Amino acid sequence: MGDSFRTAASQPPPTKAFSSLGRRLVLATLLFCLFFTLAMVTWRTWLAWENNLAEMNSELALIDQVFQNTLAYAIWELDRESLDQQITSVAAAAPVGRVVLNILRPGQAPEVIELNRYAVGQSGVVPVLHRQLIAEPYAGAHEKVGELTIEGDNNLLWERLWSEARSIVITQLIQSLLLAGLVMTMFNRLVTVHVVHIARHLGELAPHTLKHHLKLQRAVNRQDELSLLEFQVNELQDNLYAHLERQHSDELALAASRDQMAELVEARTAELKAANQSLEALSRHDALTGLANRRYFDELKEIEFRRAIRHNTPLAVLMCDVDFFKIYNDTYGHMQGDLCLKEIAETLRSVFGRSGELTARVGGEEFVVVLPNVDAAQACQAAQRFRTSLAERELPHSGSKVSPFVTVSIGVAELDPETMDHFDQLLQRADQALYRAKHQGRDRVAL
Known part of the structure; x- marks a missing residue:
């Protein structure tokens, strides 16, 4: 029995590619972090887009607030030089991509002044601000002298968005990599090292080593799953050792009565054969x-x-x-x-x-x-x-x-x-x- 136990224990494991539990755990963590990162990047990018739109709207409103009265006054006074300077200043502001000034004069066709930051027209969703220019020639008098349309800079809007998106992606990736590294390090220190030790201990088991108990090398004596596994392995070794001892005694007793048992088996076999023949006859006949x-x-x-x-x-x-x-x-x-x-x-x-x-x-x-x-x-x-x-x-x-x-x-x-x-x-x-x-x-x- 001892030889058969040693033979079974010494058999090599199946030749199959080794796959570490820690690596699989890290892979699962990375996949989770990837999906989580994609979700967070999408959500935070959408928030950044909304914030950029709101910010650009505020900037356009501020520009309009600064230039609205001066533009109306320049149109009323027919101050062409001042009008050109102010409209150029509006078009040169950072968030402005296009400015359209529609000048209204009684009895004359409207005059349109349009300034584009880019030679090619913009495409996309950008804030657009429409304002009527009202002049006050004297107290209590209000005269509409024109209309001002300010469009946001689409390229600037996307540049801001991509800048924030890159920051978001880099931040999320760093967090995911740090989390995966932490998980792998903790799993390796708390689980993998001890599992390898247990595997080596079990691989060295033989009838003469069953009394050598498993001892995990841990700085702190914790009561957790590994300590439970350590206790169960040692208890299994003790039970197996006792079983082998009883089996050895039983084999000696069995060898002493083997001839008697053989005769008894032969007699019972003959009886069973006769009984089977009788049963077969009964099973085939009413x-x-x-x-x-x-x-x-x-x-x-x-x-x-x-x-x-x-x-x-x-x-x-x-x-x-x-x-x-x-x-x-x-x-x-x-x-x-x-x-x-x-x-x-x-x-x-x-x-x-x-x-x-x-x-x-x-x-x-x-x-x-x-x-x-x-x-x-x-x-x-x-x-x-x-x-x-x-x-x-x-x-x-x-x-x-x-x-x-x-x-x-x-x-x-x-x-x-x-x-x-x-x-x-x-x-x-x-x-x-x-x-x-x-x-x-x-x-x-x-x-």
Whole structure:
């Protein structure tokens, strides 16, 4: 036993690529951090976009507040030089991408002044500010002199967004990498080192080393999963050592009584063989009548069917049913009914006793006879012989409506290879013939 234990313990592990638990944990952590980073970057970038839009709106409103009155006054005073300077100052402001000034003069077509920061028109969603320019030539007077449209700088808006997005991505990546590194370091120090130590200890186990207990090298004696595993491994070694000791003692005792046990096994084997033969006979034959039961009948019917098909020989089946047997049981009792079935079975054995003929009880009062190498005419003659033999026994049946004695109805069917490809079709044909025999008045043979 010790040699077998040593052989099993020294077998190398399966040659499969080693996969560290720590690396898998780090990979899972990185994947989680990746999805979390994507979600956070998306959310924070959207917030940054909204904040940039709001900030640019505020900047445009401030520019409008600064230049609105001076622009209106320059238009009213027809001060072209001042107007050009101010509109240029508005267009040069950082958040402004495009300025459109629409000057209204009574009796004249509106004059439009447009300044673009970029030669190519901007595309995208940018803040746009529309204001009416109102001049006050004297106290209490208000005159609309023009309209001012200020559009934000789309490129500046995206530059600010990308700057913040880069900062967000870098921050989230650094956090994820730090978290993964922390998880791997903690897992390696708290778990991986001790698991490797446990694996080495178990790999060195042998019958003579079972008393050497596992001792994890940890600075603090913690009560956790590893301490529980350490305790269970040591307890398993103690139990295995005690088991090996008991097994060694049992092997010595077994060797002393081996010859006696061999003789006893031989005797019991002979008894078991005889019992199996008896059980096999019981499993194949009906306990009441001694005829083949349904199970044995199902085994042999297909064999006879295939033999008849293969050799192109006739095959007939008789389906027999005791007439008014329920009334018989009600009149004479079930014990007398069992005796009646035994008499019928004895009659069947006396009529159909040739080699190859099979008689079976397949139901309460139903019997089947399989006749190899017999055609329909010969089967009908055999069925009539069975009816005659049963009538000669004169089994009383006062409840019968066709005879004062027990009678049977018999359906006969012959194999037709052209229309039948399994035995159940032949059996069904015999069952239909039995139905006709009952319908025609019972106590007869129907083909």
